[in-house]
Amino acid sequence: DTGVSQDPRHKITKRGQNVTFRCDPISEHNRLYWYRQTLGQGPEFLTYFQNEAQLEKSRLLSDRFSAERPKGSFSTLEIQRTEQGDSAMYLCASSSTGTPYPNEQFFGPGTRLTVL
Amino acid sequence: AQSVSQHNHHVILSEAASLELGCNYSYGGTVNLFWYVQYPGQHLQLLLKYFSGDPLVKGIKGFEAEFIKSKFSFNLRKPSVQWSDTAEYFCAVNSKDNFNKFYFGSGTKLNVKP
Numbered sequence: 405d406t407g408v409s410q411d412p413r414h415k416i417t418k419r420g421q422n423v424t425f426r427c428d429p430i431s432e433h434n435r436l437y438w439y440r441q442t443l444g445q446g447p448e449f450l451t452y453f454q455n456e457a458q459l460e461k462s463r464l465l466s467d468r469f470s471a472e473r474p475k476g477s478f479s480t481l482e483i484q485r486t487e488q489g490d491s492a493m494y495l496c497a498s499s500s501t502g503t504p505y506p507n508e509q510f511f512g513p514g515t516r517l518t519v520l
Numbered sequence: 521a522q523s524v525s526q527h528n529h530h531v532i533l534s535e536a537a538s539l540e541l542g543c544n545y546s547y548g549g550t551v552n553l554f555w556y557v558q559y560p561g562q563h564l565q566l567l568l569k570y571f572s573g574d575p576l577v578k579g580i581k582g583f584e585a586e587f588i589k590s591k592f593s594f595n596l597r598k599p600s601v602q603w604s605d606t607a608e609y610f611c612a613v614n615s616k617d618n619f620n621k622f623y624f625g626s627g628t629k630l631n632v633k634p
């Protein structure tokens with residue numbers, strides 16, 4: 405069973421640098437989600453894709469954040485000009501419309517970002 | 521906007537003790553409800569879910585949760601915890617109008633003493 409994978413697992417960067425994270429969903433899943441989790445909080449929704457279309461974006465997703473899913477498979481989340489407040493765990497999840505429970509989301513291990 | 525409250529931030533129990541973790545949500549419409557668990561060093565995993573029907577839902581590892589619509593609650597229970605239940609537990613909700621957007625509580629860390 406190949407679950408959701410994320411790369412890298414950890415990223416340390418200096419303030420002002422750009423970072424990019426990758427998420428590979430479960431292969432038959434057409435929906436992909438990004439969440440951000442800070443210490444002591446639950447995951448907060450950022451955005452989601454159905455196939456290659458980005459259908460919803462949270463207000464948390466400032467102009468410095470951009471997400472893509474060019475071929476409807478893997479997705480990337482880029483943060484430009486990182487700030488210390490961007491330090492968090494970035495989680496990816498996927499789901500399928502083809503199951504009895506289309507909105508059951510399967511989570512990846514996350515990418516922990518530290519901005520110095 | 522929807523919100524989810526988990527009032528117990530940290531719970532410490534001895535093995536064999538009973539567990540109940542509170543979860544309340546605010547949303548006026550029809551919701552789906554979930555409990556996720558995150559074991560140390562692992563990713564979030566679904567513990568159980570409620571979509572419709574019997575409000576008492578049974579999940580994996582002996583966990584269950586009861587949806588009480590009048591109280592906007594979905595509390596998680598286990599009659600007898602084990603050391604291996606040490607983890608962080610998150611309650612989550614989405615609406616049937618927009619089921620792609622999950623709202624999570626802040627989590628409850630459960631520490632079971634052997």
